[in-house]
Amino acid sequence: MGTEFLRIMDSEEVREIIDNIKIKKEIGEVTLEKAYKRVLAGDIKAEIDLPPFNRASMDGYAVRAEDTFGASEDNPVILKLTEIVRAGESASKNVEKGTCIEVSTGAPVPEGANGVVMVEFTENKDDGIHIHKSTAHGQNIALKGSDVSRDDLLLKSGTLLTHDKIGVLGATGIKNVPVFKKPKVAVISTGNEIVKPGEQLEYGKIYDINSLTISNAVKTCGCTPIYSGVARDNYKDLKSKLEEHLDADVIITSGGTSAGAGDVLRAVLDDMGEVMVHGIAVKPGKPTMIGLINDKPIFGLPGYPVAALMVFHVFVSSFLRKMASMPEHRKSDVLKLKISRRFHSSKGRHQYAFVKIENDVAHPILKDSGAITAVAEADGYFEVAKNVEIVEEGSEIEVMPLEIY
Amino acid sequence: MGTEFLRIMDSEEVREIIDNIKIKKEIGEVTLEKAYKRVLAGDIKAEIDLPPFNRASMDGYAVRAEDTFGASEDNPVILKLTEIVRAGESASKNVEKGTCIEVSTGAPVPEGANGVVMVEFTENKDDGIHIHKSTAHGQNIALKGSDVSRDDLLLKSGTLLTHDKIGVLGATGIKNVPVFKKPKVAVISTGNEIVKPGEQLEYGKIYDINSLTISNAVKTCGCTPIYSGVARDNYKDLKSKLEEHLDADVIITSGGTSAGAGDVLRAVLDDMGEVMVHGIAVKPGKPTMIGLINDKPIFGLPGYPVAALMVFHVFVSSFLRKMASMPEHRKSDVLKLKISRRFHSSKGRHQYAFVKIENDVAHPILKDSGAITAVAEADGYFEVAKNVEIVEEGSEIEVMPLEIY
Numbered sequence: 001m002g003t004e005f006l007r008i009m010d011s012e013e014v015r016e017i018i019d020n021i022k023i024k025k026e027i028g029e030v031t032l033e034k035a036y037k038r039v040l041a042g043d044i045k046a047e048i049d050l051p052p053f054n055r056a057s058m059d060g061y062a063v064r065a066e067d068t069f070g071a072s073e074d075n076p077v078i079l080k081l082t083e084i085v086r087a088g089e090s091a092s093k094n095v096e097k098g099t100c101i102e103v104s105t106g107a108p109v110p111e112g113a114n115g116v117v118m119v120e121f122t123e124n125k126d127d128g129i130h131i132h133k134s135t136a137h138g139q140n141i142a143l144k145g146s147d148v149s150r151d152d153l154l155l156k157s158g159t160l161l162t163h164d165k166i167g168v169l170g171a172t173g174i175k176n177v178p179v180f181k182k183p184k185v186a187v188i189s190t191g192n193e194i195v196k197p198g199e200q201l202e203y204g205k206i207y208d209i210n211s212l213t214i215s216n217a218v219k220t221c222g223c224t225p226i227y228s229g230v231a232r233d234n235y236k237d238l239k240s241k242l243e244e245h246l247d248a249d250v251i252i253t254s255g256g257t258s259a260g261a262g263d264v265l266r267a268v269l270d271d272m273g274e275v276m277v278h279g280i281a282v283k284p285g286k287p288t289m290i291g292l293i294n295d296k297p298i299f300g301l302p303g304y305p306v307a308a309l310m311v312f313h314v315f316v317s318s319f320l321r322k323m324a325s326m327p328e329h330r331k332s333d334v335l336k337l338k339i340s341r342r343f344h345s346s347k348g349r350h351q352y353a354f355v356k357i358e359n360d361v362a363h364p365i366l367k368d369s370g371a372i373t374a375v376a377e378a379d380g381y382f383e384v385a386k387n388v389e390i391v392e393e394g395s396e397i398e399v400m401p402l403e404i405y
Numbered sequence: 406m407g408t409e410f411l412r413i414m415d416s417e418e419v420r421e422i423i424d425n426i427k428i429k430k431e432i433g434e435v436t437l438e439k440a441y442k443r444v445l446a447g448d449i450k451a452e453i454d455l456p457p458f459n460r461a462s463m464d465g466y467a468v469r470a471e472d473t474f475g476a477s478e479d480n481p482v483i484l485k486l487t488e489i490v491r492a493g494e495s496a497s498k499n500v501e502k503g504t505c506i507e508v509s510t511g512a513p514v515p516e517g518a519n520g521v522v523m524v525e526f527t528e529n530k531d532d533g534i535h536i537h538k539s540t541a542h543g544q545n546i547a548l549k550g551s552d553v554s555r556d557d558l559l560l561k562s563g564t565l566l567t568h569d570k571i572g573v574l575g576a577t578g579i580k581n582v583p584v585f586k587k588p589k590v591a592v593i594s595t596g597n598e599i600v601k602p603g604e605q606l607e608y609g610k611i612y613d614i615n616s617l618t619i620s621n622a623v624k625t626c627g628c629t630p631i632y633s634g635v636a637r638d639n640y641k642d643l644k645s646k647l648e649e650h651l652d653a654d655v656i657i658t659s660g661g662t663s664a665g666a667g668d669v670l671r672a673v674l675d676d677m678g679e680v681m682v683h684g685i686a687v688k689p690g691k692p693t694m695i696g697l698i699n700d701k702p703i704f705g706l707p708g709y710p711v712a713a714l715m716v717f718h719v720f721v722s723s724f725l726r727k728m729a730s731m732p733e734h735r736k737s738d739v740l741k742l743k744i745s746r747r748f749h750s751s752k753g754r755h756q757y758a759f760v761k762i763e764n765d766v767a768h769p770i771l772k773d774s775g776a777i778t779a780v781a782e783a784d785g786y787f788e789v790a791k792n793v794e795i796v797e798e799g800s801e802i803e804v805m806p807l808e809i810y
Contacts, residue, residue, distance in 0.1 A: 088597030192493030
């Protein structure tokens with residue numbers, strides 16, 4: 001009744017196999033408008049000085065600092081106002097001895113001036129601008145290039161372009177940004193019983209869940225899912241579906257991996273490429289398959305929704321993130337929570353379970369792998385090491401949220 | 406030289422004003438394919454039973470449990486195989502006394518059967534199927550509706566549709582999903598010195614940064630930014646820009662809020678609506694303005710990039726998330742880190758500072774509000790309460806990451 005498992009492997013061994021899969025990274029270019037959440041594929045150097053000119057950092061008067069020496073509240077220096085320069089404008093005159101030019105915050109400091117007196121320390125009178133405080137060289141001026149000099153390294157290759165970093169790119173006037181291409185991930189459900197949501201559900205059929213969850217989960221890893229529909233559970237159909245998607249960077253299937261009657265992925269992979277993993281000592285997820293077709297990784301997830309989703313999180317997602325050059329999850333993304341009840345685990349294999357989080361307590365979800373309500377309630381999952389049989393009520397567990405947002 | 410601040414308010418008072426802004430929520434509908442990261446605007450009840458039929462949960466033989474009583478390794482019960490049913494198929498025969506039907510995992514259990522014997526406990530021989538173990542009523546069968554009954558509540562209104570929850574929707578066959586409409590947020594930069602990235606940079610001009618950072622930050626709050634370009638720093642231009650975007654749900658401007666020469670937003674808001682806040686006792690971000698035009702909130706951020714981004718995070722983002730029905734940040738999103746050096750704060754106002762995180766240590770970024778390198782290095786920010794003047798080196802601070810991913 002079908003093929004046997006290749007050899008049940010420990011999860012550590014499987015992780016090593018996955019770590020050794022060769023990754024090819026391609027580089028593309030996007031406009032600044034489309035750069036959000038992409039990953040830089042090159043160092044970004046400043047194309048201009050910032051500020052691009054000597055810039056007034058306060059509203060006030062641009063002066064020659066030496067003209068203001070000795071100025072005080074009782075004994076102001078009086079300077080002749082020759083021009084007013086707002087932000088975005090430029091002065092037509094220079095600041096000569098005995099004169100000043102009014103400047104707004106952000107305006108270029110006119111030639112000849114080497115300090116800006118804040119407006120608070122001045123008075124505009126009939127006989128000129130009364131300066132009540134002396135100004136030091138460079139005061140209230142952000143010198144050209146003082147923030148960034150042309151060709152300074154601004155952002156390193158590999159930086160995830162969050163909203164703030166996009167602004168940094170914008171500041172230097174860059175229009176096109178070198179980024180890693182998003183890996184394309186074909187997502188295929190297999191099974192004669194699977195029907196696309198929204199279609200008529202005949203007796204004996206169920207709606208496709210895994211394509212939906214896995215496609216959207218692929219997005220969280222910085223990859224582009226290619227929703228590839230349902231393959232029937234026979235050699236010919238699955239093979240042609242795989243052939244159709246060999247232009248993708250990764251293929252993820254679900255279903256058809258059990259060592260039972262409906263197992264065809266194994267046969268197809270044996271012919272088209274190689275099977276590296278078939279069977280992992282984890283629960284759920286034992287009938288997981290990993291193979292290669294021309295160096296292209298194929299992940300065969302179990303058919304049950306809970307198992308498919310769990311195996312994706314435990315084994316596939318970090319590979320996809322690495323492929324997409326996305327940063328690792330932060331250590332702090334793991335939540336340390338008390339478990340609400342005693343949890344029994346199977347000896348001899350790693351066990352993973354979904355939990356519902358309520359008031360900072362983790363409630364393990366004790367339902368079978370086929371239960372969609374398990375997914376409906378799940379907020380995250382935790383791992384029980386293979387030598388642990390019982391997790392006591394109230395003990396602290398490490399919960400990985402299903403999605404960071 | 407321009408208007409005065411309305412009245413410098415404490416941040417608590419400002420938060421209360423923001424909390425009291427009326428929010429109008431609109432409901433729309435999207436297809437399942439577009440539902441990812443949207444927020445449910447209604448309870449989702451199951452439209453079908455799950456499983457939709459009595460489903461075999463193991464590969465094996467569907468039997469009448471009573472036929473197998475007494476079966477053992479030495480003394481098998483022999484049943485006549487009448488049919489084979491794979492997943493997705495349905496049986497043409499019923500299981501009668503003394504017969505069995507082979508079923509695959511996921512196949513519907515034929516009429517007449519009330520248990521499934523795992524294939525491991527059977528042998529297929531010439532004289533029939535040898536059953537080596539008795540089966541209990543209901544064994545290895547997931548009964549119709551046992552996971553979800555039609556009309557059961559599956560997902561509550563307000564649920565953020567992460568990848569896993571999309572799968573839950575798919576399982577019940579739903580095609581269109583009621584969701585809250587994404588609030589539209591117009592983002593306007595003001596200033597005569599501001600030029601769009603990629604354009605020619607004349608003397609005295611700088612590239613627009615705030616539109617880019619704020620537009621993309623708006624996305625993290627579940628809203629749709631409307632990039633609205635640059636308004637010149639004069640009454641007429643800013644007014645017409647605001648009028649042009651009154652169909653947005655929120656308007657965010659940056660620049661032109663200082664109590665100085667270039668201040669026009671205050672004048673425009675005074676005429677078109679009302680100014681509720683002008684001046685907050687925070688650093689950076691003092692010249693922040695909040696107003697209403699026909700109940701539509703207008704946030705006037707400072708022009709300096711560091712200040713604009715900080716005020717967005719500290720005052721605007723939680724409002725936008727609430728408006729978009731997005732969940733609050735998790736408590737665990739706040740990182741508890743040691744600070745790398747002594748940090749001085751201004752007495753009498755809340756201070757916020759960006760930090761760079763390296764090896765789980767927070768390095769405060771000590772640059773002025775205009776420095777784009779401050780943004781380039783920033784990973785998160787922390788708050789210093791208004792009565793604190795010094796944060797000692799090595800003490801623990803709470804860092805909010807700029808973006809969760």
